Amino acid sequence: MKTPIPDYLNEVLSTLREDTTGATASYIPELAEANPDLFALAVTTGTGSTYSAGDVDTEFSIQSISKPFAYAAAIMDRGIDRVLESIGVEPSGEAFNELSLEGGTHRPKNPMINAGAIATHGLLVGERADPEARVARTLSMFSQLAGRELRIDESVCASELATADRNLATAHMLRSYGILTSDPHEVVAGYTRQCSILVTVADLSMMAATLANGGVQPRTHERVIDTDVARQVMAVMATAGMYDGAGDWLTRVGIPAKSGVAGGLVGVLPDQVGIGGFSPRLDEHGNSQRARRAFERLSADMGLHLFAPSHGRLEVVGVQRESSREVFTLQGNVQFTAAAELLDLMADSTSLSEVHVDMSRVHSFTDVARRMTLEGLRRLRMDGRRIFINDPLQSLANPDLGDGTYPERS
Ligand code: GLU
Numbered sequence: 001m002k003t004p005i006p007d008y009l010n011e012v013l014s015t016l017r018e019d020t021t022g023a024t025a026s027y028i029p030e031l032a033e034a035n036p037d038l039f040a041l042a043v044t045t046g047t048g049s050t051y052s053a054g055d056v057d058t059e060f061s062i063q064s065i066s067k068p069f070a071y072a073a074a075i076m077d078r079g080i081d082r083v084l085e086s087i088g089v090e091p092s093g094e095a096f097n098e099l100s101l102e103g104g105t106h107r108p109k110n111p112m113i114n115a116g117a118i119a120t121h122g123l124l125v126g127e128r129a130d131p132e133a134r135v136a137r138t139l140s141m142f143s144q145l146a147g148r149e150l151r152i153d154e155s156v157c158a159s160e161l162a163t164a165d166r167n168l169a170t171a172h173m174l175r176s177y178g179i180l181t182s183d184p185h186e187v188v189a190g191y192t193r194q195c196s197i198l199v200t201v202a203d204l205s206m207m208a209a210t211l212a213n214g215g216v217q218p219r220t221h222e223r224v225i226d227t228d229v230a231r232q233v234m235a236v237m238a239t240a241g242m243y244d245g246a247g248d249w250l251t252r253v254g255i256p257a258k259s260g261v262a263g264g265l266v267g268v269l270p271d272q273v274g275i276g277g278f279s280p281r282l283d284e285h286g287n288s289q290r291a292r293r294a295f296e297r298l299s300a301d302m303g304l305h306l307f308a309p310s311h312g313r314l315e316v317v318g319v320q321r322e323s324s325r326e327v328f329t330l331q332g333n334v335q336f337t338a339a340a341e342l343l344d345l346m347a348d349s350t351s352l353s354e355v356h357v358d359m360s361r362v363h364s365f366t367d368v369a370r371r372m373t374l375e376g377l378r379r380l381r382m383d384g385r386r387i388f389i390n391d392p393l394q395s396l397a398n399p400d401l402g403d404g405t406y407p408e409r410s
Pocket of ligand 1: 064260261
């Protein structure tokens with residue numbers, strides 16, 4: 001059998017493809033020219049499995065999605081106290097390019113608006129750092145997060161720099177208040193290069209999965225971000241990531257997220273998954289219309305909401321193969337990640353005639369994990385296998401195998 005997760009992601013893409021509302025970003029000429037029909041989605045679990053669908057090989061500039069990750073770098077380079085001196089953590093409720101400075105301190109309200117992100121870039125590496133070193137810091141950290149060497153799209157960068165009047169005005173204003181200590185032109189040029197780093201949806205989902213893991217890259221097992229810094233970044237994404245729509249987004253969808261004006265969207269659910277989406281047409285808030293709707297679907301279908309009870313995360317999956325049977329074991333509170341692992345194990349399944357699933361030590365299933373497990377059993381049944389379960393708590397509820405039969409008792 002094949003794991004059903006990519007099929008599900010493809011189904012989400014095909015229902016949303018007909019939505020052609022919105023428009024590509026008009027204020028950056030290179031982005032205005034992007035193919036508006038591109039659409040892709042990727043989910044990476046805390047154990048490093050990536051599932052993706054759509055235009056997964058398309059690279060696009062990261063734009064504002066760079067902001068939370070650069071914020072993480074700045075805190076690691078300068079310490080949280082120094083960063084908080086220059087940039088606040090309050091939602092601004094305003095558009096991304098509003099100045100939104102706090103009265104009194106003149107700090108930008110948060111690092112997700114442009115003013116805060118420009119100040120963040122100016123803090124990278126050290127007080128009198130070389131401008132190139134700041135760009136190099138973001139490029140190497142984002143590459144570590146993605147688990148591959150990323151590069152900068154110089155033509156997107158040049159195109160944005162040619163029309164960067166508003167960001168330059170913002171940087172000059174920050175300098176006049178002493179928030180920025182370096183040359184405003186150099187900082188805007190560096191920030192714009194940071195925004196021009198090219199990524200795919202799989203890169204975004206991997207970067208977010210690293211945050212979800214508290215800073216450890218799920219595939220290389222490298223600690224890229226300190227745990228307390230990852231927590232700070234996720235909290236700011238939750239409250240300020242979606243600009244003027246942040247409150248509506250957090251309550252309804254509940255996936256701390258950050259969008260970019262090239263059409264990217266990244267989402268993170270602590271301890272569970274990182275999600276990447278991409279489609280270039282933007283809604284009135286500057287968020288990708290289709291990627292936003294895809295995240296809404298994932299939240300609704302999979303119960304992926306920050307405040308959905310997850311009952312802790314003690315979950316264990318295993319497989320044993322013996323004579324004519326294959327025994328899959330599930331244990332603990334099973335949610336998306338464990339169910340995805342189970343499906344991967346089932347996809348590698350041999351052709352032994354009996355498939356047993358031992359759920360005797362399962363405390364609970366989230367709804368999506370239950371449906372995923374059942375779908376795996378259905379697919380194995382379609383391959384002609386005999387299905388047995390040991391499910392004393394009847395956690396799988398009504399395990400119809402799709403052909404009118406039910407699993408036998410293990
Ligand atoms: N580089 C873009 C800017 O500074 C990023 C904006 C965004 O992605 O929302 O305007």
